[in-house]
Amino acid sequence: xxxxxxxxxxxxxxxxxxxxxxxxxxxxxxxxxxxxxxxxxxxxxxxxxxxxxxxxxxxxxxxxxxxxxxxxxxxxxxxxxxxxxxxxxxxxxxxxxxxxxxxxxxxxxxxxxxxxxxxxxxxxxxxxxxxxxxxxxxxxxxxxxxxxxxxxxxxxxxxxxxxxxxxxxxxxxxxxxxxxxxxxxxxxxxxxxxxxxxxxxxxxxxxxxxxxxxxxx
Amino acid sequence: xxxxxxxxxxxxxxxxxxxxxxxxxxxxxxxxxxxxxxxxxxxxxxxxxxxxxxxxxxxxxxxxxxxxxxxxxxxxxxxxxxxxxxxxxxxxxxxxxxxxxxxxxxxxxxxxxxxxxxxxxxxxxxxxxxxxxxxxxxxxxxxxxxxxxxxxxxxxxxxxxxxxxxxxxxxxxxxxxxxxxxxxxxxxxxxxxxxxxxxxxxxxxxxxxxxxxxxxxxxxxxxxxxxxxxxxxxxxxxxxxxxxxxxxxxxxxxxxxxxxxxxxxxxxxxxxxxxxxxxxxxxxxxxxxxxxxxxxxxxxxxxxxxxxxxxxxxxxxxxxxxxxx
Numbered sequence: 001x002x003x004x005x006x007x008x009x010x011x012x013x014x015x016x017x018x019x020x021x022x023x024x025x026x027x028x029x030x031x032x033x034x035x036x037x038x039x040x041x042x043x044x045x046x047x048x049x050x051x052x053x054x055x056x057x058x059x060x061x062x063x064x065x066x067x068x069x070x071x072x073x074x075x076x077x078x079x080x081x082x083x084x085x086x087x088x089x090x091x092x093x094x095x096x097x098x099x100x101x102x103x104x105x106x107x108x109x110x111x112x113x114x115x116x117x118x119x120x121x122x123x124x125x126x127x128x129x130x131x132x133x134x135x136x137x138x139x140x141x142x143x144x145x146x147x148x149x150x151x152x153x154x155x156x157x158x159x160x161x162x163x164x165x166x167x168x169x170x171x172x173x174x175x176x177x178x179x180x181x182x183x184x185x186x187x188x189x190x191x192x193x194x195x196x197x198x199x200x201x202x203x204x205x206x207x208x209x210x211x212x213x214x215x216x217x
Numbered sequence: 218x219x220x221x222x223x224x225x226x227x228x229x230x231x232x233x234x235x236x237x238x239x240x241x242x243x244x245x246x247x248x249x250x251x252x253x254x255x256x257x258x259x260x261x262x263x264x265x266x267x268x269x270x271x272x273x274x275x276x277x278x279x280x281x282x283x284x285x286x287x288x289x290x291x292x293x294x295x296x297x298x299x300x301x302x303x304x305x306x307x308x309x310x311x312x313x314x315x316x317x318x319x320x321x322x323x324x325x326x327x328x329x330x331x332x333x334x335x336x337x338x339x340x341x342x343x344x345x346x347x348x349x350x351x352x353x354x355x356x357x358x359x360x361x362x363x364x365x366x367x368x369x370x371x372x373x374x375x376x377x378x379x380x381x382x383x384x385x386x387x388x389x390x391x392x393x394x395x396x397x398x399x400x401x402x403x404x405x406x407x408x409x410x411x412x413x414x415x416x417x418x419x420x421x422x423x424x425x426x427x428x429x430x431x432x433x434x435x436x437x438x439x440x441x442x443x444x445x446x447x448x449x450x451x452x453x454x455x456x457x458x459x460x461x462x463x464x465x466x467x468x469x470x471x472x473x474x475x476x477x478x479x480x481x482x483x484x485x486x487x488x489x490x491x492x493x494x495x496x497x498x499x500x501x502x503x504x505x506x507x508x509x510x511x512x513x514x515x516x517x518x519x520x521x522x523x524x525x526x527x528x529x530x531x532x533x534x535x536x537x538x539x540x541x542x
Contacts, residue, residue, distance in 0.1 A: 015241055018404070022240060029364070029412065033419050038426060048294070055299035058345060058363045062295045062352045065360050067420040069504065070439045071427035078444035100447060100507045102266035106354040108445065110280070113353040125292055129353070132285035136278050154441040157454040190285075 028053055032060035037068070063113060074151065075116040078108070079177065082148040083137050091137070115149060118178040123194075126178075131190045134182035138190060144183040146195075150174045240407055243398035245523035246376045249405050250330070250396075253337070253374035255515050256365055257328025260344060263362070263508060264321050267347065274351060275304045275313055281351030290352070303343075304350035320347070330379020337370040358508040364412055365516060372405030409519035414477045421473035430470055433463030440503040447505045465499075472496055480520055490517045 032054045035043035047060065054060035070076050083091040094111065097104035114133065117126040130147060137145045153173045179195040267274070274281050283305055287297040297305070303316060320343045327336040344366055348359045375381040376396035429435040440450045453462055472492060479485040494514055501510035 015237065019236065019240070022404070022408070025408075026411065030415055033415055034422070036419070037423050051295065051299055055295055056301065057367060058348055058352075058360065061355060061360045062290065062293060063355070066357045067416060068423040068427065068430075069500070070429065070435055070442075072429045072435065072438040078442045080444070094444070097269060100505050101269070102263055102358075102508055103269040105356060105358070105506065105508065106270065106274070109356045110351075110354045122292075125289055128285050128289040128292070132280050132282065132289070135282055135285065136273060136276075136280060139278050152442070152444055154438055155451055155454065157437060157456075157459070 029059045033065075036061075036065050063116075072154075075112060075119050077115075077154055078152040079111045079115045080150040080152065080174070081107075081111050081114070081133065082150060084146040084148065085137070086144045111149070115151065115177060118149060127192045127194070130178075130180050130182065130192045130194075134190050134192065138182060138184040141184050141186055141188060144181065147178075147180050147182060148176060149178040151177045240404055241400050242403055243400050244403040244406060245398050245527075246373055246396045246402040247378070247523045247526050248518070248521065249369060249372040249374045249402045250376060250378040251526055252365075252409070252515075252518050253330065253333070253369050253372075254328060254378050255518065256362070256369060256512075257324065257340070259508070259512060259515065260324050260340060260362065260366065261321065261328055263358070264317075264324055264343075264347070267317060271313060271317055272310070274354065275308060275317075276310060277308065277313075281354070286351055286353075295352075300349040300352065302346040302348075302350040304346055330375045330381050333375025333379060333381050334373075337366075337374060341366050341370050356509065357506060358512060361416070361509065361512050361516070365409060365512075368405045368408045368412070372402050373399050374402075374405075406519055409516065413516050413519060414480065417473045418477040421470050421477070424470050424473070430466060433466040436466040436469070436503065437462050445505040446503050447507075448502050450503065469496070469500075486520055490520060493517055 028050045031043065031046050032050060035047045039047065047054075051060065055062070081093050083093065085091070094104060094107045097107060110133075114126075114129050117129055120126075134145060134147060137143070151174070153175055155173070181193045181195065182190060184190050273279060281304075283297075287305075290297055290300060308316065323336055323339045323343055326332060327340040341363075344363055348355055348363060373396075376399075382396070424430040424435065427435065429438055437453065440446055440453065443449055443451065452458075476489050476493060480489045494517070497510040497513050501507060504510070
């Protein structure tokens with residue numbers, strides 16, 4: 001790279017123009033990258049303005065990139081999706097694929113996104129995603145399923161009971177986050193109805209917490 | 218006042234000359250060619266994986282049907298116009314498989330270095346199509362793969378280690394070292410380096426937004442996600458191991474900050490590339506994110522100089538030939 005003699009053999013694009021393009025590109029990708037979490041109002045505006053370029057080329061994912069690995073908030077925990085057909089059969093979509101495979105990772109990621117929406121106040125978005133998940137399981141008019149989203153509660157190392165009873169397949173660590181019925185109506189549309197426990201029928205509880213509000217430390 | 222002008226002139230000259238050397242010094246293309254080969258193979262691996270769940274994501278009754286996903290994208294402020302995909306059109310089972318097989322062929326051709334100036338852009342288009350159809354199934358791997366492929370598309374990455382090079386009629390006329398250096402190879406490699414370092418920096422900064430990273434417990438909360446983790450390390454819950462988990466957690470943040478700075482000096486670069494290998498191997502164990510961790514290790518090649526690659530190759534030659542064709 002440092003060989004000066006190579007410079008003489010270079011044929012390349014115009015340096016000033018290329019320099020400007022490089023600067024613009026780096027400004028765009030660095031702005032959206034560092035706006036992925038807890039963005040300021042200015043960052044939100046810039047992200048929105050640059051979206052034509054950064055979203056189209058996926059430099060700016062619509063969801064959190066996840067480079068931080070974890071902030072120990074609930075929706076980042078492993079979630080399991082259970083599909084119960086009207087015949088009583090149970091399907092675990094994440095168990096269809098080999099652990100560690102790309103197909104398994106896609107299912108796990110999608111389930112986490114689902115958890116992110118259903119634990120937020122955004123009921124409309126959650127309903128759209130639940131309808132989306134239900135679609136392959138209700139191919140015919142009149143088909144009906146129940147979807148359960150379960151969260152695997154992480155083991156607390158400060159809790160002696162957790163340390164004693166931890167078990168990879170133990171159901172003690174599974175808690176139900178969301179239950180919904182889905183069916184395909186006579187018009188071919190997939191409808192979703194969330195099952196709500198009586199105690200939850202009051203104003204919705206905000207479960208989503210931002211990283212700054214971590215509660216597990 | 219004259220000294221101020223002189224300082225500004227010197228600054229301007231120093232910044233300009235360093236900028237030009239950083240971005241425009243023509244470079245041996247073997248580095249970007251090797252990256253094309255390896256990233257191409259990773260992309261083939263990723264695309265072939267859709268063979269198991271293609272209908273689930275792209276079929277007529279898929280999870281990611283436009284009827285549900287597009288309103289959702291609009292709802293969260295990212296209208297479908299930003300998410301162009303060949304999968305946004307209606308597909309029967311037959312056309313779905315036809316598109317998938319064609320996509321795999323394009324990416325295999327790219328990995329092999331066949332018609333690279335064309336297949337590099339087609340590979341980017343194919344990758345974006347699979348990613349953009351349903352952004353909710355994408356994770357760190359997809360977010361990283363796409364920019365790496367975009368940068369490689371601007372480089373002459375088919376000039377060696379490729380079928381293009383093998384079948385080229387001008388191959389015999391090429392002087393040593395087999396393919397002329399190119400400014401576009403430098404620009405590509407520098408963009409890869411800068412973006413990779415930005416990822417490390419962002420990764421470290423975003424970790425510090427959470428208390429779990431400050432308190433040294435984040436690795437614990439990650440490894441307790443046993444559905445994701447490749448190995449069950451919950452035996453680290455024993456109090457005697459808590460300090461180890463704390464050190465691991467803080468070590469991750471420290472390493473990511475240090476990598477962003479110390480991967481640039483030539484003297485510390487080999488050490489940090491090696492530490493990166495160790496770092497991502499351990500992250501792989503606790504996250505189970507095989508594709509992403511492999512990709513982050515492979516992207517370290519952006520910091521390996523062409524001379525090292527050629528020396529390594531020569532060291533593995535048994536027949537005396539040194540040509541990377």
